[in-house]
Amino acid sequence: MCSLCGVLGGNEHWADAVARPGVYTRNVERIDRRRERANRVRIANGMLARFGLTITDWQGASFVLATRTGKSEIIEDLGHLWPAAERLCGRPCDPLDVDLIAAAEVAIDD
């Protein structure tokens, strides 16, 4: 399977790569597609933990983003992830935040 696809439905976000002739197909290999979704959830959770958020797959169709107090929001694809994450945690999720980077670098060096 192509590592760029993995989602069924009318998804138009670039990270899912649209199935068009000559680009990618997504109507085969369902197991791989689910595996890719699980992988996405895993990686996204690693990032979201820094903001006190978690993400879970919902029926292989959407994702549920939640705070520690249970406030949650359903998102269609990863393109909607960050605006929703910022709404839920009430602060900007900035990958160029010096403290955030420093914390991640410490974790890597362990």
Add this chain to the structure above:
Amino acid sequence: MTEPQIPLLTPINLLTGFLGSGKTTLLARLLADPALSDAAVLINEFGEVGLDHHLVERIDDTMVLLQSGCLCCTVRGELADAIKDLHSKRERGLVPPFRRIVVESTGLADPFPVLSTIKSDPVLRHHFRPGNVITTVDAVNGLRQLGSYVESNRQAAVADRLVVTKADLAPAADMSGLVEKLRGINPDAPLLTATDPAFDVADLVDENLSLRAAALQSTSGFYCEAPAQLATADGGVHQSAVTSFVMIVERAIDWTAFGIWLTMLLNRHGDRVLRVKGILNIAGEERPVAIHGVQHLVHTPVHMERWPDEDRRSRIVFIVDGLDVELLKRSFEAFALDRSSVGDGAVPKRSLQERQSSS
């Protein structure tokens, strides 16, 4: 039936350039050129291009057919409506089946909203896609404009093709200064000179260079033209905050981790990331993947047919406006690489993801 001639997604090229940079002159040339005989061109005013002698048929108030076969329209109101109108007329057979659209933007416009419109409009995005952005830069005034106007910098930065106009009027020293400046802002867009006898209009709209991987022969190993690696600022021209840099990544990239990082970056800083362009070595993939983004918009990634050479490292060009380059590189290192799924010895033993799942 005319339908088979119509591409699945009709490309929309954007012609931009600062006030007085020769946009209209280039446009007049485009309109008469057989290379655009299958195009519809959206312009601001009929009057300014002077179409009368090319005119074949007036379709309605806003649309005329030219001798070259090119369809020319003026935009009244919203651009999206004008494009939808064209699409509707094409479907109904009222206009020739054009296979590309060229949009002229005003001299002071930031080109990004046009691209964004094409990608976000619920109708347009299923029928059209953004094509090359063509930016004209005036050899006489260009350097000064780039030094003083943000719009001018942005137009140059998002360009897929840079066209230097009035080169015959500028002294050679000015010209080389301008080229250097443009290379600093946009290292990888092919630079064409409008007065060059070899200048071919077809090169402007041709996407072979940037998108069709099979055509990739660049010796630089990049899927576009070689990004000129500029020497760091030696106190010279550095008035603008627009900078470009190339990031070379040794390790195979995890597509998902990269995607999450890039969406996060663009969500926060999209208006300042003028361009992201790169060839990525994706973990688990034989072939490289080309990515191409303009501000908040990322084009559908393309699987290239093969690597251009032996070099298997990922190369990403960023053109940013006022972002801290070092911080961006650190952020990429810290977040965009999935460290848990790679098994080679260079990888730290405990990754962020593992921490998360084991805690």
